[in-house]
Amino acid sequence: MNAKGPSPQKSEVRPPKAEVRSIADLARIAGVSVSTISRALTGKGTLNEKTRERVRALADEHGFRLNVAAQNLRLGRTGAIGVLLPLGHDRGQHLSDPFFSAMLGHLADELAEHGYDLLMSRVLPGRANWLDDFVRSGRTDGVIVIGQSNQGAVLDAVGRHYRNLVVWGAHGTDLPYLTVGTDNVAGGALAAEHLLARGRRRLAFFGNVEAPEFAAREQGFLAALPPDLRAQVEIVPIQLTPESSFAAASAYFAAGNRPDGVFAASDIIGMSIVSAAAEQGIVVPEAMSVVGFDDILLARIATPPLTTVRQDIAEGARRLVALLLQRIAGADVASVLLEPRLVERGSS
Amino acid sequence: MNAKGPSPQKSEVRPPKAEVRSIADLARIAGVSVSTISRALTGKGTLNEKTRERVRALADEHGFRLNVAAQNLRLGRTGAIGVLLPLGHDRGQHLSDPFFSAMLGHLADELAEHGYDLLMSRVLPGRANWLDDFVRSGRTDGVIVIGQSNQGAVLDAVGRHYRNLVVWGAHGTDLPYLTVGTDNVAGGALAAEHLLARGRRRLAFFGNVEAPEFAAREQGFLAALPPDLRAQVEIVPIQLTPESSFAAASAYFAAGNRPDGVFAASDIIGMSIVSAAAEQGIVVPEAMSVVGFDDILLARIATPPLTTVRQDIAEGARRLVALLLQRIAGADVASVLLEPRLVERGSS
DNA sequence: GACCTCTCGGCAAACGATTGCAAGGCCAAA
DNA sequence: TTTGGCCTTGCAATCGTTTGCCGAGAGGTC
Known part of the structure; x- marks a missing residue:
């Protein structure tokens, strides 16, 4: 239980001396009014520096902190x-x-x-x-x-x-x-250009186009393709969860579909596709290129590491x-x- | 923008009629006292059903909702x-x-x-x-x-x-x-038994043992091994982030270390290890078995899918x-x- | 018609803070 | 000693609810 990393620094954690629940309690102990306590603890308003210090010390000693809920109610905010x-x-x-x-x-x-x-x-x-x-x-x-x-x-x-x-x-x-x-349309275009540059021609898009974000990615992707290729792109509707996207990708490949370039609407979908493809003996990236979207941390440690459109x-x-x-x-x-x-x- | 999935059902979302900020405002409009409003809206206390309905309708009409902060302050809780x-x-x-x-x-x-x-x-x-x-x-x-x-x-x-x-x-x-x-000691033992059953003998543990959870996993792992193997287990201290665990694993393999069975203190670490190993030409699972911990959703779609100790x-x-x-x-x-x-x- | 019993709903005091206003203390100048 | 001004601090209202207590009617019974 010895702290090795960031270790306790400032003050000790200590139990309260007496039950001080409100500034009224503290005011009683300090022999001042509630307003003084408030002013001392919030730092707002003017107050003699010595009084302020005294009250602060006392509050510390009793482990008292202003009740944020009440404070917020009074201030008309919630924080x-x-x-x-x-x-x-x-x-x-x-x-x-x-x-x-x-x-x-x-x-x-x-x-x-x-x-x-x-x-x-x-x-x-x-x-x-x-x-x-x-x-x-x-x-x-x-x-x-x-x-x-x-x-x-x-x-x-x-x-x-x-x-x-x-x-x-x-x-x-x-x-x-x-x-x-993120400019999803531009992101889709980046994916398209990249797959084209890799010489891929039999393209597919995996994603759930009900959500406007994904629809824009698809749209940008398609718009950046030459018309003849665009017409042949397969749109594979897919859900966001790893299980369902994996299942959908598996079914897709099992049905004999063999695209050579895939744009996945998210990295999770992309990783599912890679995994499902591997199970069917499709080797990434030799036989098929996969481009994801997001650049989640895990994209780097995927096998193989995932090419992706990065959102900051x-x-x-x-x-x-x-x-x-x-x-x-x-x-x-x-x-x-x-x-x-x-x-x-x-x-x- | 057409909702296809769960579509709007109950009532319409509508703008407020007048500025009603507190139950006092509403009380004025309804011609009753604040207590009646409170009782009507919270359902606490006794109130004529007709009055309650009338107040509720009025509140709805003006888009009024009780202020949770004030409510909580009064009730002495925060919710x-x-x-x-x-x-x-x-x-x-x-x-x-x-x-x-x-x-x-x-x-x-x-x-x-x-x-x-x-x-x-x-x-x-x-x-x-x-x-x-x-x-x-x-x-x-x-x-x-x-x-x-x-x-x-x-x-x-x-x-x-x-x-x-x-x-x-x-x-x-x-x-x-x-x-x-989770019983981390038992979990570590499960990993050890599994690697032994797979015939693995040159074992390594990857994890940050400063945290008690991980220390317990290591301890359970070691305790379940026969003494001769236990003495030879390599303990590789590793941080939790994907980048640093990947870097550490890379360095480890690059240094020529070739364990045939690895227990990773988390799935992320496990995936990093698989990925780093692949880069060095170490084929999982043929040349090396990797067992993770957690069973995160992604473990299933990793390539290859990750064997792991599941926490519920x-x-x-x-x-x-x-x-x-x-x-x-x-x-x-x-x-x-x-x-x-x-x-x-x-x-x- | 008087009396009792209910039921309904209003009054006002909390919850724990903030802050405008003003009172009191202190000091210096006259 | 008196007066004016500044600094410090207290008083009390307020934020938007909840709820114990109690009074006012309604309805029933004799």
Whole structure:
């Protein structure tokens, strides 16, 4: 149990001396009024430096911290930002995709840096009011939705009367809410150009085009192909979970389909394809090139390492938070479109 | 933008009629007192059914929802559970492991099912008081810590005076806090037995033994080996991130080491090893068997699919939440130890 | 018609903080 | 000694709910 890494530094963790639950309790002990305590602990207002020090020491001694809930109620804010993941018809579906969890991690860091808590909520299916309900409950000062999924209508409706809403996803025209997202059309084009440059001609696209993000990737992919090839591209509808995408890919190859170049709408789908292909004796990259999308951390340690269209998740998270906080502050801000980048690895 | 999947069902999302911010506003409009509004909307207390319906309709009409913050303040609770991930000296480190994100997703579901929000917080390194501070701020009704990491001392100190604390991790004796975790020693033994059964004799363990979870896996692994083999096992210290584990594995193989059986302390490490081995021309599973730990979703779609010691994450999340809520309710509960299971796949 | 019993809904005090306003203390200048 | 000004700190209202207590009617019975 000996700490070897980051070890305890500042002060010791110690048990409280007496039960001090509110500033009123502390005021009694200190022999001052509650306002003095408040001013001492928040640092707001003017107060004699000695008094402030004395109160702070006393608070420390009793292990007292201001109650954030009460503070927030009084200040008319919550100090928390909601992060919502729509489309969870399968438990764990979205979070199973490392892209989402990476995004979540970066959002947590970024929000923490700005003093906000991150209130996470998976959205259960079927409730049309999920977003409206969440917003109205007043639990957070703003909302970040990761992925438009097929919930465009809901986002539109809420975005029209609720301003503190930022969505990760495709950049539509005239959306009533802010978006931050990768240029999926450009990303699809990158994949197409790369497969063409590798001499691939029998092409396939694997992805679920119900979601606007994926639809844009497909569209960009097709648009960048010469017309004769474009007409022959096979579109394989596929779900996001590893199991179902693996199963679909297996079935596809087992049916005798033999494309020589595949663009997968996500890295997870890409890895499923590689794995399914291997089982059918199709060797990647010799017999078939596979290009993914996202550049999740695991893409590098896949076997073979996955060529992919990289989205800068960290930058995305930074922009999402920045935009939202500016909007909360009342600033006038615009949506952001990030440029994707092709990362060539062993799978193509 | 046409919704195809779960489509809007119940009521329409609509803008509010007038500015109704508090039950006082609504009371004025309805011509009743605030208590009546409260009773109508919460369903608590007795109220004429007709009045209740009338108030509810009016609230709906104006898009009014009770302010959760105020409600919680009054009720002396927060309605939120904190989920903390310690040891984040590398941004995104822990969340990059699908194990953590899967756990997080299941926790979110499980908590939502019990009416709690999930307040997520990555813990920044170096602050010895991180947990104490968080607990004292009163932002949540309870805390779930995912992974003991090297923070045993901190957990001990806080656990002694704060009861609503549950930790995912190793099951120590006489810990002052509740734990839910897999029997890591048994898991290590499963891996050892499996490698022995495959006829492997030149064994290696890859993992970071600073964390008690991993140390227990190593210990169980070693204990299950015959003494002569045990003495020859190579212990390769390795970090959790994909990049660093891949780099370490690469260096290890490049140095000419050629074990024929490897036990990796996590699936991510296992996949890194397979990938690094492939680069050096070591064929898995023919020349070397690899066994991972966790059974993350991706283990199935790895190439080759990864043999691994499965932890039941969903069950773990369920137990974590159940234990915490029982404890919050004042019940007397005990820590839980889950049995791991070996899942044989192509990598061994 | 008087009295009792219910049922319904209003009053007001909490929950734990923040903050505008003003009172009191202190010091220096007159 | 008086007065004015500044610095420090206290008073009390407020944020939006919940809920114990109690009064006012309604309805029933004799």
